[in-house]
Amino acid sequence: MASSSQRVAERAKSAVPGSFERLARYLAFAPISSEPASAPKLQELAQTLVTDLATLGMSRARVLTLEGAHPCVAAEWMGAGKDKPTVLIYGHFDVQPVAGEPWTTAPHDLVRKGSRVYGRGSADDMGGWLSHFVAIESWLAEEKSLPCNIKLLIEGEEEIGSPNLSRFMDAYPDAFASDAMVLTDCDNPSTDIPGLTVSLRGLLEIEVAISSAASDVHSGIWGNIVPDPAMTLISIVARLVDADGRLRLGRKEIDPAWLASSHDVPLTDAVIRSGARLLPGVSPLPLRGLSPAAWGWREPAVTVLSTTFPAPGKEKNAVRGTSSMKLSLRVAPGQTAKELLALVTAELTREVPGGLTVNVKEMSAASSSWDYEAKGPAFDASDRAYEKAWGRKPLRIGIGGSIPFVALFGQRFGNLPLILNGVIDPETGAHGPNESMDVGVYEKTVIANVYLYEELATLKS
Numbered sequence: 017m018a019s020s021s022q023r024v025a026e027r028a029k030s031a032v033p034g035s036f037e038r039l040a041r042y043l044a045f046a047p048i049s050s051e052p053a054s055a056p057k058l059q060e061l062a063q064t065l066v067t068d069l070a071t072l073g074m075s076r077a078r079v080l081t082l083e084g085a086h087p088c089v090a091a092e093w094m095g096a097g098k099d100k101p102t103v104l105i106y107g108h109f110d111v112q113p114v115a116g117e118p119w120t121t122a123p124h125d126l127v128r129k130g131s132r133v134y135g136r137g138s139a140d141d142m143g144g145w146l147s148h149f150v151a152i153e154s155w156l157a158e159e160k161s162l163p164c165n166i167k168l169l170i171e172g173e174e175e176i177g178s179p180n181l182s183r184f185m186d187a188y189p190d191a192f193a194s195d196a197m198v199l200t201d202c203d204n205p206s207t208d209i210p211g212l213t214v215s216l217r218g219l220l221e222i223e224v225a226i227s228s229a230a231s232d233v234h235s236g237i238w239g240n241i242v243p244d245p246a247m248t249l250i251s252i253v254a255r256l257v258d259a260d261g262r263l264r265l266g267r268k269e270i271d272p273a274w275l276a277s278s279h280d281v282p283l284t285d286a287v288i289r290s291g292a293r294l295l296p297g298v299s300p301l302p303l304r305g306l307s308p309a310a311w312g313w314r315e316p317a318v319t320v321l322s323t324t325f326p327a328p329g330k331e332k333n334a335v336r337g338t339s340s341m342k343l344s345l346r347v348a349p350g351q352t353a354k355e356l357l358a359l360v361t362a363e364l365t366r367e368v369p370g371g372l373t374v375n376v377k378e379m380s381a382a383s384s385s386w387d388y389e390a391k392g393p394a395f396d397a398s399d400r401a402y403e404k405a406w407g408r409k410p411l412r413i414g415i416g417g418s419i420p421f422v423a424l425f426g427q428r429f430g431n432l433p434l435i436l437n438g439v440i441d442p443e444t445g446a447h448g449p450n451e452s453m454d455v456g457v458y459e460k461t462v463i464a465n466v467y468l469y470e471e472l473a474t475l476k477s
């Protein structure tokens with residue numbers, strides 16, 4: 017005989033096609049948080065979600081507001097009682113703009129083509145939280161209850177960097193109070209391999225400036241006699257990188273077990289060549305014993321943002337008196353921006369030829385890296401739920417960039433289990449034209465959610 021969760025999973029699976037009508041309705045709001053003119057649309061969508069959450073059986077469905085912020089939507093179902101854990105599910109209902117992008121379908125219409133549904137916000141992040149709506153609705157329809165208490169918190173400002181999320185956490189602590197959190201806005205390494213995000217790199221931007229003279233001077237007269245700050249700048253910045261051009265400072269030891277599993281990430285040579293639009297004849301950097309995932313997620317990196325070298329059209333035969341460069345540094349998980357800044361500054365300022373002074377300045381507040389030990393009963397529970405729905409445990413993955421809401425949840429609730437998953441896959445094209453969601457990924461995620469609530473219910477018993 018099928019267990020109750022199996023019956024709920026069956027019901028949820030059959031509810032998936034119908035849920036696309038709801039997705040189409042939400043997408044049509046075009047809730048673009050970066051466009052002030054869309055603010056009323058975000059309000060309307062928030063109200064619509066409140067109505068829908070109440071209809072599917074959630075309690076206290078409400079719009080949370082703060083002066084100067086797009087709203088959040090909150091709802092809960094606390095019927096499992098005090099002896100069961102409360103799980104918070106976070107997602108966001110706002111989307112990225114589409115202006116100027118070459119969409120082949122109307123971006124705010126949900127269009128199904130083959131195994132994917134297209135539309136701005138389909139996978140980032142409407143499909144993420146809708147997969148929970150379907151799972152919750154199926155439990156309530158089939159069993160009249162859920163295995164654990166659930167709170168939903170759907171933000172309206174993620175795509176502009178969650179500028180007020182910390183204030184929402186302060187103003188509405190009860191909406192966040194929980195025993196475990198499922199943050200559903202992250203990647204899967206492929207449509208067959210579910211992902212559990214466990215790390216982020218941080219970001220630090222610096223300016224390196226160097227001067228030699230009060231003005232530019234004739235290079236025919238003074239070249240070869242006085243230092244050229246541009247050349248000195250090039251040579252000292254080059255100290256930061258190895259022969260491959262990778263930052264050689266602040267490298268982290270990579271856990272061998274994780275490194276072995278990271279080869280499952282389908283970042284093959286061909287995927288890198290096409291994904292990064294490499295020209296014929298150009299090779300990805302040599303791996304030097306690591307995997308592409310290890311280089312992209314776990315090691316620090318440096319990129320040139322801009323320079324004050326004279327631009328084309330501004331040529332003159334002069335030694336320029338000053339020169340500067342802006343660099344962005346990706347901070348490795350488990351490393352602070354301060355540590356990396358200290359290493360880089362020491363390297364840039366040691367033994368500068370010609371008595372030139374190098375100034376290194378932090379340009380704006382650094383964003384923290386995040387390194388999470390996804391171990392313990394909540395992650396075992398998530399592994400079991402995914403195994404039932406996907407046929408395998410989630411792969412522990414990282415993100416090479418910074419996501420403000422993740423770092424914020426990490427700072428505020430890092431003592432709780434934070435389960436980061438989602439419905440995005442490598443074909444999704446989030447933040448670009450023709451964003452889409454794989455229907456199979458969505459369906460497996462709906463079913464994983466059904467089991468996840470049951471598995472997480474065992475955290476307290």
Ligand SMILES: [Zn+2]
Pocket residue numbers: 108140141174201
């Ligand atoms: Zn997102």
